[in-house]
Amino acid sequence: MNLVTKMLLTLTVIGIISGGFLMKINEWAEPKIDEHRKTATEEAIFKVQQKAKSYEKVNVDKELYKVYDENKNPIGFALPFVGNGFQGKIRVIIGIADDLEKLTGIQVLEQVETPGLGTKIVEDPSKKGNEFWFPNQFIDLSVKPEIKWIKGIAPDEPNEVEAITGATISSKSLIQIINNGIEYLQSLRDGGKI
Amino acid sequence: MSKKVSVMGEYIKGLWRNNPIFKQVLGMCPTLAVTTSALNGIAMALATTFVLFFSSTIISFIRKLIPSQVRIASYIVIVATFVTIVDLVMKAQFPELSKALGPYIPLIVVNCIILGRAEAFASKNNVGRSMLDALGMGSGFLIALVMLGSIRELLGTGTILGFQVMPNFYEPWLIMILPAGAFLTLGSLMGFFSFLSMRRKRLLMNTEIKRDIEKKKPVIVNSAEV
Numbered sequence: 378m379n380l381v382t383k384m385l386l387t388l389t390v391i392g393i394i395s396g397g398f399l400m401k402i403n404e405w406a407e408p409k410i411d412e413h414r415k416t417a418t419e420e421a422i423f424k425v426q427q428k429a430k431s432y433e434k435v436n437v438d439k440e441l442y443k444v445y446d447e448n449k450n451p452i453g454f455a456l457p458f459v460g461n462g463f464q465g466k467i468r469v470i471i472g473i474a475d476d477l478e479k480l481t482g483i484q485v486l487e488q489v490e491t492p493g494l495g496t497k498i499v500e501d502p503s504k505k506g507n508e509f510w511f512p513n514q515f516i517d518l519s520v521k522p523e524i525k526w527i528k529g530i531a532p533d534e535p536n537e538v539e540a541i542t543g544a545t546i547s548s549k550s551l552i553q554i555i556n557n558g559i560e561y562l563q564s565l566r567d568g569g570k571i
Numbered sequence: 572m573s574k575k576v577s578v579m580g581e582y583i584k585g586l587w588r589n590n591p592i593f594k595q596v597l598g599m600c601p602t603l604a605v606t607t608s609a610l611n612g613i614a615m616a617l618a619t620t621f622v623l624f625f626s627s628t629i630i631s632f633i634r635k636l637i638p639s640q641v642r643i644a645s646y647i648v649i650v651a652t653f654v655t656i657v658d659l660v661m662k663a664q665f666p667e668l669s670k671a672l673g674p675y676i677p678l679i680v681v682n683c684i685i686l687g688r689a690e691a692f693a694s695k696n697n698v699g700r701s702m703l704d705a706l707g708m709g710s711g712f713l714i715a716l717v718m719l720g721s722i723r724e725l726l727g728t729g730t731i732l733g734f735q736v737m738p739n740f741y742e743p744w745l746i747m748i749l750p751a752g753a754f755l756t757l758g759s760l761m762g763f764f765s766f767l768s769m770r771r772k773r774l775l776m777n778t779e780i781k782r783d784i785e786k787k788k789p790v791i792v793n794s795a796e797v
């Protein structure tokens with residue numbers, strides 16, 4: 378057998394065996410991974426829409442869920458939305474009431490902000506007992522005309538949020554992403570799609 | 572050369588004398604990137620050890636069948652297969668951990684420790700020795716990553732493996748869990764270990780010199796008198 382044939386044969390055999398192995402493993406893993414993704418989304422929806430009892434995917438170009446209370450009345454939407462943070466993408470799920478005027482809550486799903494500073498948009502371990510003070514500010518927040526941020530003083534307008542000291546850009550970016558998300562929902566509503 | 576090393580020696584050498592992090596300085600990317608906490612370090616090291624063990628075993632097993640011109644390509648395919656298995660299993664069974672380690676699990680494919688050991692050891696030694704070597708290197712990697720992760724977690728958040736260790740008034744040094752903290756910790760540890768081995772070497776040398784001097788003493792004294 379000459380060398381070229383031997384080389385080709387070796388790589389082909391190794392490739393086929395590896396491929397076969399991975400196919401089997403993937404068959405086993407894929408449903409489990411999908412399951413995890415689904416539970417994570419479900420948990421997030423019920424977290425930002427506390428009164429929701431059921432939800433349903435809306436057929437639009439982005440991922441969007443319509444949520445219902447126990448009497449099957451639509452009470453609002455849950456919209457996972459992505460945008461730029463300080464260092465990378467921030468993925469946040471926005472809970473909003475059916476009239477698109479008030480938020481019901483938000484939760485950051487993925488982020489790569491600076492540990493200890495920007496990560497306070499998720500959780501602030503330095504404030505014992507009130508770790509979620511930043512995301513909690515978005516509960517019942519008015520989004521008209523848009524969400525604004527202030528720094529150093531307590532917010533007094535219904536559409537204002539206090540930014541995190543040392544992580545103004547992370548706070549600002551998150552608010553920008555949420556405003557964009559609401560704008561997207563508004564455009565859907567204006568187009569009669571939701 | 573490998574015949575001189577005892578079977579146990581193949582395992583032991585990875586722990587300290589040839590420690591992949593502190594002595595060979597291989598696989599720095601995951602070392603610096605994921606050691607923000609002790610748990611991440613343990614998970615990363617276990618994943619790497621798994622890949623290292625199985626790829627070393629298989630490479631050593633088929634080492635005589637692979638033509639040397641395509642050996643690197645073959646190694647990479649074998650390593651990548653095991654990395655993909657680890658990635659899929661982690662995503663399916665430990666989604667939280669998989670999220671914390673992020674892209675660094677797929678990046679094990681290009682971890683120098685694995686390809687380095689495949690090329691330098693598994694392709695030249697029998698299966699048993701390759702397995703021991705892989706386990707030893709993996710354990711050495713685990714020791715190094717746990718050390719780095721614990722120090723960074725302790726100083727950066729005041730906890731170890733999630734348990735509060737530092738007193739309440741301790742203000743965490745944020746820099747330790749940022750990338751800069753990884754370099755500071757690794758540099759200090761490497762410096763400390765080099766200092767230890769240098770001191771040991773000097774002590775050994777000193778005793779040897781003393782012994783030599785004592786042996787030669789009469790000769791020196793004589794020549795001075797003359």
